[in-house]
Amino acid sequence: MSAPVASNAAGAQPGFLRLRSVSLRFALVYGILFVCSALLFLSFIWWGTVGLLEHRVEQAITIDSRALFSVWEESGPSGLTMIIDDRLEQDVDDNALYLLVNKDGKWIAGNLAEWPRQILPNHHWFSLPVQRAYTQDIAKVRAYALPDGYRLLIGRDISGRTLLRKMLTDTLLWAWIMVSLLAIGGGWLIRRLFRHVIHSISRTTQAITHGDMSRRMPVQGSDDELDEIAKTINEMLDRISRLMDGVRQVSNAIAHDLRTPITRARTQLEDAALHAKNEAELRAAIDKAVGNLDNVTSICEALLRIAQIESGARRSAFTLFDLIPALQDVCELYEAVAEDHGLIFKQNLPTHLPFFGDRAMFQQAVANLLDNAIKFSPPNGTITLSAEIVSTARRSDGNRGKLLNLSVTDEGIGMNEEDMARASERFFRAEQARNTPGSGLGLALVQAIVQLHDGQLQLASNSPGLITRIEIPLPDAEIVSPATPPAEHAIINS
Amino acid sequence: MRILLVEDDQTVRTFIAKGLSESGHLVEQAENGKDGLSLATNEKFDIIILDRMLPGGVDGIHILETLRRQGNVTPVLLLSALAEVDEKVAGLKAGGDDYVTKPFSFSELQARIEALVRRNRNEAQPQTRLMVGDLEIDLLARGVKRASQKIDLQPREFRLLEFLMRHAGQVVTRTMLLEGVWDYHFDPQTNVIDVHVSRLRQKIDKPFGRPLVHTIRNAGYMLQE
Numbered sequence: 170m171s172a173p174v175a176s177n178a179a180g181a182q183p184g185f186l187r188l189r190s191v192s193l194r195f196a197l198v199y200g201i202l203f204v205c206s207a208l209l210f211l212s213f214i215w216w217g218t219v220g221l222l223e224h225r226v227e228q229a230i231t232i233d234s235r236a237l238f239s240v241w242e243e244s245g246p247s248g249l250t251m252i253i254d255d256r257l258e259q260d261v262d263d264n265a266l267y268l269l270v271n272k273d274g275k276w277i278a279g280n281l282a283e284w285p286r287q288i289l290p291n292h293h294w295f296s297l298p299v300q301r302a303y304t305q306d307i308a309k310v311r312a313y314a315l316p317d318g319y320r321l322l323i324g325r326d327i328s329g330r331t332l333l334r335k336m337l338t339d340t341l342l343w344a345w346i347m348v349s350l351l352a353i354g355g356g357w358l359i360r361r362l363f364r365h366v367i368h369s370i371s372r373t374t375q376a377i378t379h380g381d382m383s384r385r386m387p388v389q390g391s392d393d394e395l396d397e398i399a400k401t402i403n404e405m406l407d408r409i410s411r412l413m414d415g416v417r418q419v420s421n422a423i424a425h426d427l428r429t430p431i432t433r434a435r436t437q438l439e440d441a442a443l444h445a446k447n448e449a450e451l452r453a454a455i456d457k458a459v460g461n462l463d464n465v466t467s468i469c470e471a472l473l474r475i476a477q478i479e480s481g482a483r484r485s486a487f488t489l490f491d492l493i494p495a496l497q498d499v500c501e502l503y504e505a506v507a508e509d510h511g512l513i514f515k516q517n518l519p520t521h522l523p524f525f526g527d528r529a530m531f532q533q534a535v536a537n538l539l540d541n542a543i544k545f546s547p548p549n550g551t552i553t554l555s556a557e558i559v560s561t562a563r564r565s566d567g568n569r570g571k572l573l574n575l576s577v578t579d580e581g582i583g584m585n586e587e588d589m590a591r592a593s594e595r596f597f598r599a600e601q602a603r604n605t606p607g608s609g610l611g612l613a614l615v616q617a618i619v620q621l622h623d624g625q626l627q628l629a630s631n632s633p634g635l636i637t638r639i640e641i642p643l644p645d646a647e648i649v650s651p652a653t654p655p656a657e658h659a660i661i662n663s
Numbered sequence: 664m665r666i667l668l669v670e671d672d673q674t675v676r677t678f679i680a681k682g683l684s685e686s687g688h689l690v691e692q693a694e695n696g697k698d699g700l701s702l703a704t705n706e707k708f709d710i711i712i713l714d715r716m717l718p719g720g721v722d723g724i725h726i727l728e729t730l731r732r733q734g735n736v737t738p739v740l741l742l743s744a745l746a747e748v749d750e751k752v753a754g755l756k757a758g759g760d761d762y763v764t765k766p767f768s769f770s771e772l773q774a775r776i777e778a779l780v781r782r783n784r785n786e787a788q789p790q791t792r793l794m795v796g797d798l799e800i801d802l803l804a805r806g807v808k809r810a811s812q813k814i815d816l817q818p819r820e821f822r823l824l825e826f827l828m829r830h831a832g833q834v835v836t837r838t839m840l841l842e843g844v845w846d847y848h849f850d851p852q853t854n855v856i857d858v859h860v861s862r863l864r865q866k867i868d869k870p871f872g873r874p875l876v877h878t879i880r881n882a883g884y885m886l887q888e
Contacts (some may be wrong), residue, residue, distance in 0.1 A: 540851060
């Protein structure tokens with residue numbers, strides 16, 4: 170089958186014919202499958218019909234033979250002769266064959282002149298040509314041995330059936346040829362369809378490869394597999410665009426914000442080289458420059474970490490753990506610092522909180538929030554860390570889900586609305602915060618971590634102060650009973 | 664101490680070698696992986712400082728794996744510009760004992776070198792009691808005494824003190840404390856470590872007049888008589 174399909178396709182698109190083509194393979198598989206199943210189906214019809222005809226002839230002869238035997242038993246050769254004559258007279262279709270001979274082979278009754286030589290009275294089926302009246306016909310016969318050397322031959326002329334069989338064979342053969350042609354046509358059509366789909370995907374992706382990131386796969390809205398592929402590819406492209414935007418934003422920010430400490434370090438060194446009067450001044454300048462360069466390093470590290478988290482690569486480290494000991498661990502680290510700054514640090518935590526995520530990273534997020542809260546709080550302020558599971562929220566997939574609600578509240582300088590909206594941008598620092606140490610990357614890192622956990626970071630005013638809230642949906646399957654041994658974690662952390 | 668330094672960047676190599684020689688160590692230098700590997704296999708060192716990315720086809724991880732396959736247990740400190748957590752894990756899995764990312768301060772590197780060598784020597788006999796001057800801690804009973812006076816410490820304060828005692832006489836950096844005592848591998852913005860050390864000082868130093876915990880400028884802390 171392959172040759173016609175190939176030549177057909179070659180005629181349509183000569184330049185595109187490749188033996189290693191998926192569309193050609195699909196078309197071939199389709200065609201071959203179609204033709205083979207048609208062959209099987211038609212053969213079944215042929216065997217079924219022809220077999221039924223043969224069977225009916227054989228059945229008629231068998232029934233006839235039984236009737237004749239019983240006549241033989243009752244009244245011997247003369248009765249049988251009579252009934253054979255009777256039958257032949259009544260045979261309107263003129264297709265019955267009978268012959269009764271005695272042990273010498275002499276004709277006694279029937280419409281055949283003599284016993285055919287090749288036929289033995291062994292109850293087997295034979296097909297033989299018979300010469301009757303004017304025509305040469307084919308007959309199906311069976312011979313029986315009777316007592317006293319008599320032999321009986323019963324048969325049916327099946328030339329009519331042979332004709333029918335020939336006709337059927339011809340018809341089915343033609344049907345098969347038609348089906349094959351249809352298969353070739355269908356295969357070709359499938360190949361075209363397939364190529365069409367592939368081409369539309371590859372056209373779009375090629376356009377994107379050449380830099381047109383705004384192109385998207387067309388979605389027909391029919392919700393079929395093609396739409397599914399188109400949607401998946403579009404989602405992938407959206408994500409790539411977002412990541413690229415992120416990269417662009419970061420490179421802009423780096424150009425901007427890394428220059429500052431580098432410039433400072435450079436100026437300090439140059440100034441010292443030109444104006445330092447003694448070794449002490451020189452050393453002091455160098456120390457300051459090293460400090461500024463360390464600052465550059467830490468900014469680089471924070472940026473890389475944010476980028477790494479945003480790329481989603483670290484999701485493989487997600488595990489199920491009890492959040493409470495992890496939070497208490499961080500609190501323990503910051504409690505002393507808060508106390509040192511003259512702040513009151515309150516914790517509002519449940520006893521257990523099963524959570525699915527990256528433990529170390531989540532701790533870092535909370536540490537950054539506490540860091541900020543401590544940094545921007547006036548003495549005697551109160552900082553509160555609270556966590557709870559809220560179960561009323563509707564999740565994006567439409568299911569009612571559980572939500573982790575973690576918040577850090579302070580009574581510090583707070584932020585205005587405008588700054589809150591931009592707070593999680595890289596390097597953003599509110600006007601009042603310009604004089605405190607920091608790089609403006611803390612909340613950006615928290616944001617990246619929260620997003621990695623599919624959550625949201627929200628800022629709200631506490632007047633005075635700021636509420637930083639993290640909301641993370643807890644996957645239903647992962648919410649196990651509080652029986653998960655929290656003690657285990659405690660041991661690990663202790 | 665005999666130290667092997669495998670590092671391809673000449674500035675960094677000379678800087679480390681100079682610093683280590685000044686503190687009285689004998690430093691052998693190699694500028695590529697091949698030389699480094701042959702030195703490391705043929706001679707005996709107290710510690711090997713290994714850059715991860717080296718020219719000439721033989722990189723740091725390869726040297727490290729080869730050494731460990733040969734049953735060589737010399738402590739290895741990996742030096743690398745690859746700062747991601749996964750890279751650190753890969754380095755430690757290959758048999759590295761510690762990992763310092765570039766850029767680093769010399770004091771950090773030196774502190775870690777000394778900690779590694781000390782750990783290597785101490786590992787033989789497990790200790791149940793540590794003593795520095797008149798300060799004594801019992802690791803089994805988790806008790807602390809100074810000048811025969813009992814001192815009550817929080818569990819974390821005890822671990823902090825234990826870490827300092829185990830590294831007595833050496834500089835311990837803030838990062839080392841954060842990693843060794845709290846098991847955190849990130850850099851807090853505020854001076855959390857200083858606060859905790861100062862609280863410890865309140866308990867073990869202040870009532871006794873003579874301080875044992877010393878601040879080393881630009882480096883970290885040292886517990887010393």
